[in-house]
Amino acid sequence: MAMLEVEIWRGEGGDGAWRRYAVPHEANQTVLDVVTHVQRYLDPSLAYRFACRVGMCGSCAMSVNGRPRWTCRTHVSRAARKGRLRIGPLRNLPVIRDLAVDMAPFFEKWRDAEARFIPSKEPPEEPVRPDEPERMAADAGIECINCAVCYAACDSVAWNPDYPGPAVLNRLWTLANDRRDGDRDGHLDAAGAGCHLCRSHQECADACPTGLNPTAAIAGLKREVFRRALGGRARGPRQ
Amino acid sequence: MNEAWLFAAQRLSAMVMAPLVLLHLGVILYAVRDGLSADEILSRTEGSLFWGAVYGLFVVAAAVHAPIGLRAVLREWGRWRGAGLDIAMALFGLLLLALGLRAVAAVL
Numbered sequence: 481m482a483m484l485e486v487e488i489w490r491g492e493g494g495d496g497a498w499r500r501y502a503v504p505h506e507a508n509q510t511v512l513d514v515v516t517h518v519q520r521y522l523d524p525s526l527a528y529r530f531a532c533r534v535g536m537c538g539s540c541a542m543s544v545n546g547r548p549r550w551t552c553r554t555h556v557s558r559a560a561r562k563g564r565l566r567i568g569p570l571r572n573l574p575v576i577r578d579l580a581v582d583m584a585p586f587f588e589k590w591r592d593a594e595a596r597f598i599p600s601k602e603p604p605e606e607p608v609r610p611d612e613p614e615r616m617a618a619d620a621g622i623e624c625i626n627c628a629v630c631y632a633a634c635d636s637v638a639w640n641p642d643y644p645g646p647a648v649l650n651r652l653w654t655l656a657n658d659r660r661d662g663d664r665d666g667h668l669d670a671a672g673a674g675c676h677l678c679r680s681h682q683e684c685a686d687a688c689p690t691g692l693n694p695t696a697a698i699a700g701l702k703r704e705v706f707r708r709a710l711g712g713r714a715r716g717p718r719q
Numbered sequence: 720m721n722e723a724w725l726f727a728a729q730r731l732s733a734m735v736m737a738p739l740v741l742l743h744l745g746v747i748l749y750a751v752r753d754g755l756s757a758d759e760i761l762s763r764t765e766g767s768l769f770w771g772a773v774y775g776l777f778v779v780a781a782a783v784h785a786p787i788g789l790r791a792v793l794r795e796w797g798r799w800r801g802a803g804l805d806i807a808m809a810l811f812g813l814l815l816l817a818l819g820l821r822a823v824a825a826v827l
Contacts (some may be wrong), residue, residue, distance in 0.1 A: 639795035642752075676722035702726055709723035 482622035489568035504639035528579035538627030548632035600662030630684035646684035653697035732784035778819030
């Protein structure tokens with residue numbers, strides 16, 4: 481049976497080293513399958529995180545051959561180079577142990593920006609149509625699974641501790657375009673300084689496993705935040 | 720400093736500069752025949768209101784554009800924040816403006 485040469489990051493906190501494992505290569509094998517094989521048959525002390533295994537929960541993101549990926553939906557055949565896999569923890573987040581990172585900084589930025597739906601007091605006067613421009617802009621970014629792959633891919637996050645990151649800003653953009661939300665101005669204010677720290681490298685869009693384009697969302701935020709700075713009312717009905 | 724205004728100022732100055740950079744490269748090819756020196760350039764551009772206006776606009780756009788970009792680089796790679804950085808960048812912009820306008824004055 482063909483074997484994979486797998487290197488996995490082992491260690492606690494900032495300290496650690498790559499450790500090699502030989503894992504049987506199987507058809508339709510995912511990177512998460514490889515990690516699970518190591519933990520079940522080779523080294524039960526390996527720490528990693530997963531839940532749904534079908535690309536919904538956003539728990540299993542890791543760095544695979546230097547690129548952040550959702551491991552449950554990444555086939556070995558696509559990620560391996562010459563039968564080699566190097567699997568590490570996500571970048572830009574503190575490592576707890578081995579492949580498990582502390583997601584707290586990621587979600588704290590989410591919380592601090594209040595990037596959540598705030599119901600309006602009254603329902604929208606006009607029904608929300610699926611094909612209206614604002615709804616389409618919101619729908620384009622709505623399928624985020626909070627996996628932090630974009631956060632790990634982003635150089636601006638690495639360079640700038642104040643930067644909220646692509647996922648938070650993408651969420652703010654979907655909220656700003658949701659006519660049922662009651663605090664559009666608040667969402668744009670929250671995006672205010674943060675969205676201008678994006679350098680438009682599009683690493684987030686390149687890495688996003690669900691195919692979202694946070695860079696485009698952030699570009700939209702930059703435009704709307706500037707429109708507000710000019711003193712004009714942002715587009716769309718207010719509550 | 721309001722990031723939204725800096726963002727707009729940098730984009731607008733970039734839009735102004737994009738065609739001027741191409742024009743500037745053309746001028747270099749046209750004007751330099753015998754080595755790159757102030758005399759060499761001025762002998763072909765001196766007294767021209769047009770070139771004075773073109774380069775005046777270029778200098779103003781560059782003096783707006785460069786400090787904003789440098790500020791972002793210093794914030795991210797140099798971890799320098801706050802009012803000190805903003806003042807330093809404003810002074811850097813004024814320096815670029817002074818040096819550039821001095822050259823433009825020689826054309827006119």
